[in-house]
Amino acid sequence: MIGAKFLGNMDSRTFYLGNVNCIAFRGGIPIGRTILGPRMPGDLSLLEKTLTAAQRDMATVTKKGASLAAAPYGSREHRTVTHVDDRGTVTELFDTRWNWHPDPVCFAYTYTIRQGRAKGWGLHKQHEDRYFLLDGRMEIVCYDVRPDSPTCGQISKIVLSPENPRIFSIPTFVWHVNINIGSGDLRVINFPTQPYDHTNPDKYRLPLDTDLIPYRLDPSIGW
Numbered sequence: 001m002i003g004a005k006f007l008g009n010m011d012s013r014t015f016y017l018g019n020v021n022c023i024a025f026r027g028g029i030p031i032g033r034t035i036l037g038p039r040m041p042g043d044l045s046l047l048e049k050t051l052t053a054a055q056r057d058m059a060t061v062t063k064k065g066a067s068l069a070a071a072p073y074g075s076r077e078h079r080t081v082t083h084v085d086d087r088g089t090v091t092e093l094f095d096t097r098w099n100w101h102p103d104p105v106c107f108a109y110t111y112t113i114r115q116g117r118a119k120g121w122g123l124h125k126q127h128e129d130r131y132f133l134l135d136g137r138m139e140i141v142c143y144d145v146r147p148d149s150p151t152c153g154q155i156s157k158i159v160l161s162p163e164n165p166r167i168f169s170i171p172t173f174v175w176h177v178n179i180n181i182g183s184g185d186l187r188v189i190n191f192p193t194q195p196y197d198h199t200n201p202d203k204y205r206l207p208l209d210t211d212l213i214p215y216r217l218d219p220s221i222g223w
């Protein structure tokens, strides 16, 4: 080690600073090599170098814990609570008294998505989806194409998970894809704002790899 000198013990490690390189020791055993060298005038310290390159976090939640991530304009949510006792749990799914959405419950169904699979891109012209995740984890990617919407042209990503029980609505004319990001099948209950029209479904589709939506998805994971 050229020009090494003993810097003293730090955190039970022993550093030797060399003109060419520094080998860190722990208890006299070499544990790593780093190039430190003597600090020249104008040299930035490691602290200055790393902090100069670092990016500071932006605000992401309000003081009450609500996400600041932009969801499609007009989407709504109501967070609920999972009550736990020694027998199991209770989680309320929908209550018109919450006043979270102007439309009452008129129809409901549940759907599943297998692990690693996705459903979408889908869009509805006449009804909103109102999802409540029952099992698993789901990422909803939305693409707003409403010309008058403040979030027109925006991609939004919303994650539904058991840790954050809530009902979440997707406005009409917003393309969305539901992706299973969990480690098993997911299950969602949907309370759409209109009953399903079996003869003329209010459902429009684009392939997962469409160029019309600025979000890349592997088309093999679903439709």
Ligand SMILES: Cc1cn([C@H]2C[C@H](O)[C@@H](COP(=O)(O)OP(=O)(O)O[C@H]3O[C@@H](C)C(=O)[C@@H](O)[C@H]3O)O2)c(=O)[nH]c1=O
Pocket: 109, 111, 119, 120, 122, 129, 176, 177, 178, 190, 196, 198, 203, 223
């Ligand atoms: C939605 C729905 C489908 N079906 C039938 C139609 C079809 O044969 C079969 C599967 O329907 P779908 O392919 O529309 O199911 P799916 O693709 O799972 O539809 C869901 O996809 C996600 C992305 C959404 O956005 C939801 O609103 C819903 O459209 O189930 C009903 O009988 N009732 C219903 O309410």
